[in-house]
Amino acid sequence: MKTRFSVYPYVWRVPLLIWQGLFFIGPLALMVAMSFWLVKNYRMEPDFVFKNWDKMMSRGYFWDAYWITLWRASLAALLATLIAFPASYTLAFKVSDTVRRWAVFFLIVPFFTSYLVRAYAWQVLLAESGPINAILGYLGLGPFTMLNTGIGAMVGYMTLVLPLVVILQTFSLAAIDRNLIEAAWNLGASARATLFKVIIPSARVGLIIGAVFAFILSYGDFVSPFYLGGSKPPTMSILIIDTTKSGQQWPRAAVVAIMMIVTLFTVAFVAVGAAYGRRK
Template structure:
């Protein structure tokens, strides 16, 4: 008999190959693993070089000191103690967190009817057109859109000019928190609508039909079947809105007037005042840790099993 012949040996219900088939299969798996590692290596090196590396430098910089307007590598805790014991830092932190959370909630709630209509009510042609228009908004510079709101909200702008025509006193919106929230919504709403639309459209239509067959009303079907089934996408959409709003600098500066300051504005001020990069690094690391905590918490909430809370 030829030595290359593979004779299967039966043990119970399993068939165990003998001869050279098993080594060949092992070699194929090894080649596949090396190929996968080769594909994964470039993005891994990129992340290490341009994300992990700078992040480690940023963390190390929080312990440096500034002497005669020059950075000096050090292991001092003065930057952390100075900021974490300052009331202006915590005021900026709480204000940033609150206004970002408010913007995320507003974006999620305001986008939901639009997303539901695009996913379930309009024709496929109109749906594609709406999605295209939402994507096109990202082609326009965000600062340009923010400056456009300045024209609308300024004391002699479009809004107050229209109010004057009907005899209403001018209202002050520019350089307020309301204007900042509008800027955040301008930034996040297109993305939130897109994510919500895809999440709602992916829900199995048979679940909706089954709810109607069991006598559920339209509203009850939405809140007990459709939205819970799209929970992951809805939570992720709100999380993206919070992340973008929490780190944004343009809207608080151009529409909010930097009063009160957000963490992004505080970070810039630390650099401008005495070229104090280490204190700015403390603010940046605090923002990163906050966002990581929020994102991980929202992911745990989104992917939590239904029976986990019991």
């Protein structure tokens, strides 16, 4: 547009660079550096040693935490995808546009409301003497131990991720060209064949992105495994909190954090690659 130098574009471009540099990249870079530092007399001293890495990598409890977190987050992503799909399918194909808009409207609300208080509510609901067991008791069932088990943690993960997964799936299903589906029917495809050969492949990107978000959120979550899952064995995030809060061992917590970020990004890249790959 203009050839002479103008300050105008930079006023809009630069604030983000400064802010993210100072308060996003800076802290993360410090954390990486910190993982090579040493703690002496309860104070961190800059250094470049691999002691923290050796310490964490050689401990059984670290790998227990690593695998249980990976396993639970994968299970949560799979469950959320399966539980959400019938609902998303209904919202995408069986209801009017207005109903769908309102449904999405109400699904956004819980995502931005206190997850902590919702987890506490589940703690009350799932307790041995809580309302759910009381109702099951009238039916002659239970009581079941749900709190402080893997089930409790999974209920918490679903509370956290289901609304988002349903929204993402609904959008991707609603965006499918209806002619494609009708064509499949006209050509005599069964409902099952239409679902698996037309609808699911067309909505692949949205389905995978939904699962990836479910994975990311569950993987990093600390509330559900701690308050609903009983924190035994600890997950990676519980390990970070324990290491930071009790032992002042920030460098070792940084090691756990870096392992988490590497794992998350690997999973996300592989999954997004699968979503967009082979799609000509």
